[in-house]
Amino acid sequence: MGGKSGLRHWFVWLTLILVSAGCTNPSMSVLDPAGPVGREQLKLIYLSTGIMTLVVLVVAVLYIYIVIRYRERPGQEGEIPEQVEGNKKLEVLWTVVPIILLVILAVPTIATTFNINEKPDPAESIRVNVIGYQYWWGFEYPEFGVNTANEVHIPTGKKIEFILRAHDVIHAFWVPSLGGKEDLNPERNTRLVLQADKPGIYEGKCAELCGAAHALMNFRVIAHPPEEFNEWIASQKSPDSTPQSDRGREGQRLVGQNCIGCHAVENAGYPVQGSTGPTLNAFSKRTRIAGVIDNNRENLTTWMVDPQGVKPGNRMPAFDHLTEEQIDAIVQYLLELK
């Protein structure tokens, strides 16, 4: 595509004026793709923007000229302009030119649509099952027997085949900087193939209205170099859920009483249990709580006492009937889950 760099300049320029300077975190922008799928899509976005800007410009120039030139001036009130019926040549012209422009657009559209939908070679790719719940994300790695939630780790440079399914209502899986979205339906699987070029954290969102906390149904894609990814998988296979301190031991007991109806914790000394909420395996390694606030002691305490204040509409009850010490013990234990 020849005119691409010109277009890119145009976009960057517009972006610069329209973005508040300095504070842009690029990991959520369609305009800054970090993988081949997003790049292909961006190419088409540029191509179509280019063609369409051209159309708008042609219309705008004609329009401005006409509006200025043929304004009724004082003294012309009585005049009657020539009543033109039409002009076959012109009308054919503005039927044919758009058709040509659309063909230019349609051909790469069709090609890319088929390309990005191709099923990757199983030997070359990793499969991740994504299950959408109101309002959190479950991730399973069937090849490794590993489960996690709200944060999905992937190796760079490899195709990831996400198999998507909704547990309750329709959600949509969207990581803007890696590539376009796909719905999670309750009745059948869908597929989305993405790939990240370089390590980093990419923000993901639910893009289909799914209820009260839809706006906060976030997740993160965390891309590692392949070796680091393998280490992560290994650590997830046998998460270390033994408490490290007295307080943590107390926390373990309380989690067993209060939490595992909904949350699962492996290797913690009790049956793995519930899937109403995200699994808590290796919780200390998560960067965020519920996809919305940073994972630290203070935030975790706030979350336990008032989850609705943090993520309005989510399905976790407040544990404000526990004493401060008890909450603190639970928090301590969660932060010890590796």
Next chain:
Amino acid sequence: MATLIILIVVALFLAAILTGGYNEQYLDRVKQNWLWDWITTVDHKKIGILYLIGGGLFFAIAGLESLLIRIQLMFPNNKFILGDVFNQLLTMHGTTMIFLVALPVLFGLMNVIVPLQIGARDVAFPFLNSLGFWLYFAGGLLLNISWIFGGAPDAGWTSYATLALNDFSPGPGVNYYVLGLQIAGIGTLISGINFLVTIINMRAPGMTYLRLPLFTWTTFVTSALILFAFPPLTAGLFMMMFDRLFETNFFATNGGGNATVWQHIFWIFGHPEVYILVLPAFGVFSDVISTFSKKRLFGYHSMVFAVVLIGFLGFMVWVHHMFTVGLGPIANTIFAVATMAIAVPTGIKVFNWLFTMLGGRIRFTTAMLFATGFIVAFVMGGVTGVMLAVVPADLQFHDTYFVVAHFHYVIIGGVVLGFFSGFYYWWPKIFGTFLDEKWGKWHFWLFYLGFHLTFFPQHFLGLFGMPRRVFTYEAGYGLELNNLLSTLGTFLMTAGVFCLVFNVLRTVIKGQQAPGDPWDGRTLEWSISSPPPEYNFAQVPQIRGLDAWWLEKQEGNDRMPPAEPLGPIHMPSPNYLPFVMTLGFFISGLGFVFHSIEVGFLGLAVVIVTLYVRSFEEDHGYHLHPKELEEGVNGS
């Protein structure tokens, strides 16, 4: 429920007592009351005015809702309106704007103007016309009382299953959506049929199809679309109602249903719906632009052809709302190409409008400002539409603010500007007074600049990763400035609308008298007095060409040549049955909303009784006689 009935009965008693007691004269007094006159009217011009009032009322409500939404989104992590309440505002804003504002205000213009443009004395079915309005109004009312009784729907205006089903939306919210739209939808369907028959059957002698003004043409095509698009909606709403009330599991996946089917049904209706909205606006522009350029429409035939083609293609593209559903690349590309194809006839129209102005004498009245402002805004909305048809790109755009920007560009840039243009253009015809031009221009500029300021930045919000239908966003991703600008724009638009309201109030109180043909018009409606007499045309006019009235004026005539001698004119009588029947539907709807099957059927019983009464009614209307008409004869 019971309290509601008691309240109504008490109100009736109070009304009777306060107006002088219930006695023999009571019914007479009621019949002379202005309210009774409006409730029972079957005059298409009055019904048109009712549509304008109803649409205006709902516009105020939905506008307020959008203002609240935008205030919440003004700053990142704002805590003004969250969660369910936000979703309710969002749903009600969208639903109200689409179903209760955009189409009804256009119906208002159509009702008054179309019969005048084709030289008819009335519409084909005056009784149905009145019924159509009341059903629309009752449906809208039912939807909006949800705010007070039991909670508004919150599953989005598209109300996707399974979110909209009982398991995930318990409570009456979505019931209001299903039943309110069902009732309003029957009204729309009835009105559509009425316009179709009117345009086919009631044209004055010589008014061939290829002499119809463009506004009538677009009304015709829109009505045909209504005829084909609303039945799927009706069916879909019934299925969803049955899923919610009787657990039929059409869409409930845990009962073996299929949620994707709802999306197909909804969009098979929903996509044509946007053309139903925008085509009449095209008609308004065509009329306004040719009038204020003093030129005949450039390429009339291709304009008509384009309208029909757009109408047809409108039914072929619904899947472009579903590119992310996972239907596969074959389905997606077929619908992508079909969607792109619509750009061609739309382009034809835009260039024809431009060339109509070329070589003309353009007068920038407020109506013309709105019309020319539309061209730019609509083209911008149209091109982003083509961008959305590029499937891989749409996987990024879909359900983001880019889409919000796109459809507001089309709907406000097309439909709302179109309506405003028509409103300023035809106001003198409808009410016989002039809206103030100075306030009109304030209205235009505030609204127009506010509109661009609100929605242009939203394209970037989408590209920067902001999904639509979210009540919050985080700082630090470049979303702050654009959101702030967008909200500021909304305030400007609101200020514009206040100018309009002020203008209307001012004009109602002390408007300047308008002559029959204030703009040097081209079409038939300008050949009679403003406002038109009850019977429109004392003698049905003879049409001799396109732009019939302009033609006569060019030949030095000051009135249309009559196609018939002066004679008695048949008029339909006012009728209260449409109102009563609507009351039945309303009660029935309210009953089903609250799972009260008895009340539901009670309401339906009222409907059936009124149907029965209507079937055996022996009122053939009345005649106005030429003597009474003498002074009202076709003068301008």
